[in-house]
Amino acid sequence: MDTSRPCCSPQFADIFANPALIIIVIVMAILLAIVTFLGLLSDRIGRKPIMWAGSLMLLVLPIPLFHLIQSGNYVSAFIGTLPIGLMLVCFMSTEPSTLPALFPTRVRYGATSVGYNISVSVFGGTTPLIAAALVEATGDLMMPAYILMVAGAVGLVSIWFIQEPAGRRLKGSAPAAASEEEARAIAARA
Numbered sequence: 001m002d003t004s005r006p007c008c009s010p011q012f013a014d015i016f017a018n019p020a021l022i023i024i025v026i027v028m029a030i031l032l033a034i035v036t037f038l039g040l041l042s043d044r045i046g047r048k049p050i051m052w053a054g055s056l057m058l059l060v061l062p063i064p065l066f067h068l069i070q071s072g073n074y075v076s077a078f079i080g081t082l083p084i085g086l087m088l089v090c091f092m093s094t095e096p097s098t099l100p101a102l103f104p105t106r107v108r109y110g111a112t113s114v115g116y117n118i119s120v121s122v123f124g125g126t127t128p129l130i131a132a133a134l135v136e137a138t139g140d141l142m143m144p145a146y147i148l149m150v151a152g153a154v155g156l157v158s159i160w161f162i163q164e165p166a167g168r169r170l171k172g173s174a175p176a177a178a179s180e181e182e183a184r185a186i187a188a189r190a
Contacts, residue, residue, distance in 0.1 A: 023078045027085040034086075038093035046166040047094040051159045054090025057083065058152025062145035070141060084148075091155075101165030 042050045061083055068080030103111040127147065134143040 019074050020077070023074065023081055026078065027081050030082065031085045031089045031092075035089050035093045038089055039097075042094045042097070043166060046164050047098045048159055048162070048164050048166075050090050050094050051098070051155065054087050055152045055155035055159060057087045057090070058148050058155060060152075061087070062148040062152075063142060066142055066145040087148075098162070098165050101168070102162065 038050060065080040065083055068076045071077065071080075099112050099116060100108050131144045131147055134147075135141060
């Protein structure tokens with residue numbers, strides 16, 4: 001192998017030697033294509049229906065999907081991994097518009113950034129460690145699936161308590177019109 005070119009370095013070649021990484025890259029590319037369209041759909045039908053779908057999938061699908069992933073067949077692993085990514089994209093497409101709507105204007109940016117970053121650090125940062133420790137302690141390879149199911153249950157409870165932010169003015173937001181005439185024109189178009 002010619003290692004003088006960056007694309008052929010041993011580190012880069014190792015990526016192609018690991019089919020699991022290739023599967024994840026393909027799934028992420030698919031999610032990249034879907035996220036914007038799902039966000040647009042949430043503008044039409046609301047954020048909560050998409051988040052409900054993601055949480056319900058998290059509650060019901062992890063065990064069968066993890067069985068597919070563990071089958072040893074790359075096609076089955078891909079088929080099991082893609083819906084897990086789709087569960088993620090249900091939240092990633094609605095999160096940027098849902099989180100700020102939870103807070104009034106005077107604290108919106110600070111509360112959103114602190115709340116988001118602490119939760120991602122505490123839960124997102126430690127989840128792989130906790131999942132690996134639980135698998136090691138119990139010998140049960142399905143522990144990550146159980147964690148996803150618990151996350152789905154927490155999501156369902158959380159979604160129940162939030163108000164639908166789609167199509168609503170954010171609390172404390174200034175009017176979107178500079179004058180009364182402009183406001184009437186906007187109202188007439190709506």
